[in-house]
Amino acid sequence: MLYCDAYLTPRSLADAFTAMAEYRGRYRLVAGATDTLPWARAGRAGDVAIPALIDVSAIPELRERRVDATRVRIGAATPMQRFLDDGDLARAMPVMARCAVWFADDQIRAAATVGGNLVNASPAADATPPLLAHDAQVELACAREGKITRRRMALGDFVRGPGKTALEADEILLAIECAALPGYGAEFEKVGHRRSLVIATVCLAAVVRLDAAHAIADLRLAVGGVGPVPCRLHESENFLRGGAATLARLEEAAHMTVGLVQSRTRHDYRRDVLHGFVVRGLASALRRAGGASPPVGELEASHA
Amino acid sequence: MPDLRIDATVNGRAISRPAKPWQRLLDFLRDDLNLTGNKEGCGAGECGTCSVFLDGVLVKSCLVPVAKAQNARVETIESLGRAGALSVLQRAFHKAGASQCGYCIPGMVMAGTAALRANPLAGREEIRERLGGNICRCTGYQKILDAVELTRDVGNGTLPESALAEEEPADGRFIGANVRRLDAPSKVSGALKYAADMTMPGMLHVQVLRSPHPHARIVSIDTAGAQAMPGVAGVVMADDVPGIDGFGVFVNDQPVLARGKVRYVGDAIVAVAAEDELTARRALDHVTVVYDPLPAVFDPREAMRPGAPVIHDDAPDNITKHIPIRVGDVESGFARSDLIVTQTYSTQAIEHAYLEPEAGLGYVDPDGVVTIISPSQNITHHRHMLARILALPINRVRFIMSPVGGGFGGKEDMIYQGILALLAIKTGRPVRYVFTREESIIATAKRHPSRTTLKMGLTRDGRICAVEFRMISDGGAYGLSTEGVMRKAAILGAGPYNIANLRMDTYGVYTNNTPSGAFRSFGALQTQFATESHLDICAEKLGLDPFAIRRVNAMRDGAVTHTKQTLGSVSLMRALAAAEEAARWEAGPPSSRGATRHDLGGAGNRAPCTLGARFAAAEHAAQPEKVA
Numbered sequence: 012m013l014y015c016d017a018y019l020t021p022r023s024l025a026d027a028f029t030a031m032a033e034y035r036g037r038y039r040l041v042a043g044a045t046d047t048l049p050w051a052r053a054g055r056a057g058d059v060a061i062p063a064l065i066d067v068s069a070i071p072e073l074r075e076r077r078v079d080a081t082r083v084r085i086g087a088a089t090p091m092q093r094f095l096d097d098g099d100l101a102r103a104m105p106v107m108a109r110c111a112v113w114f115a116d117d118q119i120r121a122a123a124t125v126g127g128n129l130v131n132a133s134p135a136a137d138a139t140p141p142l143l144a145h146d147a148q149v150e151l152a153c154a155r156e157g158k159i160t161r162r163r164m165a166l167g168d169f170v171r172g173p174g175k176t177a178l179e180a181d182e183i184l185l186a187i188e189c190a191a192l193p194g195y196g197a198e199f200e201k202v203g204h205r206r207s208l209v210i211a212t213v214c215l216a217a218v219v220r221l222d223a224a225h226a227i228a229d230l231r232l233a234v235g236g237v238g239p240v241p242c243r244l245h246e247s248e249n250f251l252r253g254g255a256a257t258l259a260r261l262e263e264a265a266h267m268t269v270g271l272v273q274s275r276t277r278h279d280y281r282r283d284v285l286h287g288f289v290v291r292g293l294a295s296a297l298r299r300a301g302g303a304s305p306p307v308g309e310l311e312a313s314h315a
Numbered sequence: 316m317p318d319l320r321i322d323a324t325v326n327g328r329a330i331s332r333p334a335k336p337w338q339r340l341l342d343f344l345r346d347d348l349n350l351t352g353n354k355e356g357c358g359a360g361e362c363g364t365c366s367v368f369l370d371g372v373l374v375k376s377c378l379v380p381v382a383k384a385q386n387a388r389v390e391t392i393e394s395l396g397r398a399g400a401l402s403v404l405q406r407a408f409h410k411a412g413a414s415q416c417g418y419c420i421p422g423m424v425m426a427g428t429a430a431l432r433a434n435p436l437a438g439r440e441e442i443r444e445r446l447g448g449n450i451c452r453c454t455g456y457q458k459i460l461d462a463v464e465l466t467r468d469v470g471n472g473t474l475p476e477s478a479l480a481e482e483e484p485a486d487g488r489f490i491g492a493n494v495r496r497l498d499a500p501s502k503v504s505g506a507l508k509y510a511a512d513m514t515m516p517g518m519l520h521v522q523v524l525r526s527p528h529p530h531a532r533i534v535s536i537d538t539a540g541a542q543a544m545p546g547v548a549g550v551v552m553a554d555d556v557p558g559i560d561g562f563g564v565f566v567n568d569q570p571v572l573a574r575g576k577v578r579y580v581g582d583a584i585v586a587v588a589a590e591d592e593l594t595a596r597r598a599l600d601h602v603t604v605v606y607d608p609l610p611a612v613f614d615p616r617e618a619m620r621p622g623a624p625v626i627h628d629d630a631p632d633n634i635t636k637h638i639p640i641r642v643g644d645v646e647s648g649f650a651r652s653d654l655i656v657t658q659t660y661s662t663q664a665i666e667h668a669y670l671e672p673e674a675g676l677g678y679v680d681p682d683g684v685v686t687i688i689s690p691s692q693n694i695t696h697h698r699h700m701l702a703r704i705l706a707l708p709i710n711r712v713r714f715i716m717s718p719v720g721g722g723f724g725g726k727e728d729m730i731y732q733g734i735l736a737l738l739a740i741k742t743g744r745p746v747r748y749v750f751t752r753e754e755s756i757i758a759t760a761k762r763h764p765s766r767t768t769l770k771m772g773l774t775r776d777g778r779i780c781a782v783e784f785r786m787i788s789d790g791g792a793y794g795l796s797t798e799g800v801m802r803k804a805a806i807l808g809a810g811p812y813n814i815a816n817l818r819m820d821t822y823g824v825y826t827n828n829t830p831s832g833a834f835r836s837f838g839a840l841q842t843q844f845a846t847e848s849h850l851d852i853c854a855e856k857l858g859l860d861p862f863a864i865r866r867v868n869a870m871r872d873g874a875v876t877h878t879k880q881t882l883g884s885v886s887l888m889r890a891l892a893a894a895e896e897a898a899r900w901e902a903g904p905p906s907s908r909g910a911t912r913h914d915l916g917g918a919g920n921r922a923p924c925t926l927g928a929r930f931a932a933a934e935h936a937a938q939p940e941k942v943a
Contacts, residue, residue, distance in 0.1 A: 012337075012593075012596070013337060014337045014593070015336050015337045016336065017336055018319060018336035018337070018380060018381075018382045020382055020385070041380070043378075044378060044379070044380050044383075045360060045375075045378045048339065048358075048359070048360075048377070048378050048380075049358075049359035049360055049378070052358065052359060052751070052753060053751065053753035053754070053757075054753055058596065064336070064337075064380065066380070066382065066383070068383075092372075095929075108930075109927070109930075112444075112926050112927050112929065112930070113926055115360075115448070116363075116447045116448025117373065117429070117433075117445055117447070117448060118360075118363065118366055118373050118374050118375045118426075118429075118448045119360055119374075119375060119378065119448065121369075121372045121373065121374050122374055122375075122378060122379065122383075205924075206444075206447055206924045206925070206926055207444075207447030207448050207926075208360070208361055208447070208448060
């Protein structure tokens with residue numbers, strides 16, 4: 012069980028930093044709290060007593076939402092469900108909508124935040140691959156010498172390893188910024204022991220845009236669960252970009268991922284799944300991008 | 316730091332009251348507002364028995380710090396309806412037979428309500444997806460989905476409201492008719508009180524210290540620190556048992572609290588009753604147990620070997636129960652066989668995972684009767700055992716069975732009722748003990764893991780000539796139901812087949828693993844898994860159809876089993892025919908099918924699990940716009 016002497020809900024960034032200074036070394040930040048509460052139970056951290064829980068989910072900067080035709084800026088405390096039920100956000104980040112439907116369940120998504128998912132830095136974090144596909148930047152803030160300062164970095168640099176990020180002890184993850192990708196076809200693939208409420212064994216984000224000739228104008232692929240940190244599949248992307256979307260080429264691109272699996276367990280399984288996810292995920296994304304979608308037909312034929 | 320003060324609207328009423336900063340919304344609703352329709356099934360967001368609306372959005376209240384309810388609008392199952400004034404969805408659950416044990420049902424009703432609020436026209440797949448965060452262990456979900464679909468159809472006028480009414484049996488006969496459950500309204504409304512929902516004036520809360528060692532001698536137990544804590548009202552251990560200490564379904568080999576040694580990780584040692592759960596929990600940190608670890612054994616085959624660590628002194632061979640059955644002449648049967656196949660099959664431990672973790676109350680009534688309220692599946696036997704443990708005449712011990720939020724055999728064992736009795740006697744106050752999900756998994760019985768070696772001799776046409784069957788089961792640290800499970804395994808394990816020559820041995824063995832006990836099918840599952848798998852393998856080797864090999868050996872009306880029971884009527888042939896038809900079975904040996912089989916996919920097959928039905932629904936809804 013999780014016990015605390017104080018549960019603080021600062022309404023401003025300044026108040027949050029004041030509370031963090033007051034409880035220095037004796038607090039834990041929470042937003043949705045959906046990971047923190049199950050963490051403090053038998054079999055994981057056991058009973059945990061923390062002097063202060065500081066709930067950052069009410070801070071305006073962490074609840075920001077700016078969406079236009081080219082850019083998206085969302086506060087770190089944005090609940091995952093927004094990617095499904097906020098139409099503008101879903102259109103600007105089609106792969107996040109696909110990801111969100113696989114994230115925990117409707118009820119937990121209503122509370123769980125995208126920032127929480129990033130700072131936990133699970134190798135299998137659902138939100139990280141799609142945000143990598145968006146070339147997302149994260150914005151961090153701290154209060155030092157009485158002044159609030161912000162810094163920015165690429166998400167790929169922020170996530171350092173299992174449970175490790177670039178976040179300093181006195182920093183808060185404020186917001187995530189990325190390119191909007193309206194009109195892209197998207198797919199999120201995930202496999203685990205059940206549909207809802209499951210940690211991914213492998214997950215994959217795929218976004219694709221086609222040109223007028225139905226060649227691949229842009230595509231981004233990112234994978235989670237197969238190594239210490241989620242990553243982009245640059246080799247496969249580069250191979251496919253600019254070319255025709257045929258099943259043979261998807262298969263070839265998928266084959267390039269074989270060496271990527273560095274997980275501690277179930278290598279062969281993950282290799283097979285990743286291969287399948289690249290082909291099937293791209294085929295679905297291509298179809299949603301408005302492609303004539305020969306790959307899907309071919310794919311179905313090849314598995315009939 | 317002072318308590319929080321929560322101002323909120325709960326079920327339409329303004330509330331303003333203090334709360335502990337660490338409380339979850341679930342605790343606040345249950346303990347402070349007595350809204351016990353919201354259940355705790357797991358405390359980790361996995362099961363959905365605690366789902367409530369927070370500002371109109373469904374959340375799992377076990378994952379919501381109570382501070383998040385500040386200035387919010389909370390709606391619980393209690394706001395949806397009550398017996399006599401149920402919501403349409405609650406009436407649909409009643410009509411469809413969607414509630415069984417009922418423990419998941421308030422959460423399911425909330426999730427179903429949320430699904431139809433999100434999309435009043437949701438299809439079955441979308442409903443399934445939106446209910447994905449809620450677990451039911453009884454129904455298999457179909458009736459729950461039926462109920463939500465029925466609600467949708469009544470809501471959008473596709474079906475008349477009369478579809479919610481009970482159907483009158485056509486000929487006035489209730490046998491075979493689809494009748495509604497009498498207890499459903501109390502379950503769909505969340506009104507029914509399970510043990511963890513009950514409180515009594517002056518009630519204390521119980522927590523239990525459990526062993527971290529699989530096998531160890533207890534050198535000493537020092538409870539002075541716990542006894543001295545403010546708020547602690549009583550501490551008990553084995554020395555507090557006044558009578559003959561031991562319980563079990565067949566052998567009374569398990570003490571109420573560990574006596575002299577611990578035999579598995581999770582063995583109960585010391586129990587504390589305190590004014591609140593947190594104090595009781597913290598008191599456990601002030602109990603010092605000195606252990607002398609003993610060699611432990613985790614594999615029943617090793618436990619059977621001479622020289623293995625002995626777990627119970629009165630079972631020096633570690634055998635809990637051996638059931639031997641001998642029929643005919645096995646050696647001559649094998650001699651006459653055209654094919655002999657030997658194979659070993661193993662099964663694992665399985666947790667019952669009922670949605671209601673164990674819970675119970677104990678008190679001594681004004682007449683001195685020790686009374687236990689718990690979801691026990693076997694109260695009469697428990698009453699007899701507890702009377703002996705407490706050295707009380709049977710009329711001074713009473714058991715009241717609270718609603719069982721799922722049992723499946725897992726609530727047959729009296730593993731905590733003795734603790735409740737000791738603490739009620741010691742403190743003179745009512746006590747309540749509610750297991751966490753983790754505690755339930757650590758401490759309670761599992762399905763017996765088994766290892767079965769099966770040797771079968773058959774003629775070329777598939778007739779079984781002889782069977783030699785040896786099953787070794789891991790009974791874990793205590794006997795519980797092992798003896799009965801071994802009997803049923805032996806009685807039923809060879810399957811519904813005529814076997815003239817049979818040598819059957821089932822062994823239940825003590826180990827230092829979590830105890831095994833009763834679990835649906837009671838041993839038959841493990842042994843029949845071996846027998847049925849074996850028949851498929853033999854069919855393949857003989858080039859026979861799996862249905863055909865079973866028909867050749869099938870018991871018919873009047874058959875005599877290997878335990879000499881005469882079966883008046885045997886439905887096996889009908890069951891085989893029905894299964895063969897339902898599966899669209901392609902005749903032939905198991906190895907004859909492959910890429911060409913047409914019995915996979917199509918009607919009657921569940922498509923692979925996926926998510927995203929709501930996207931398909933949205934795309935479908937967007938379609939007419941595009942056309943226009």
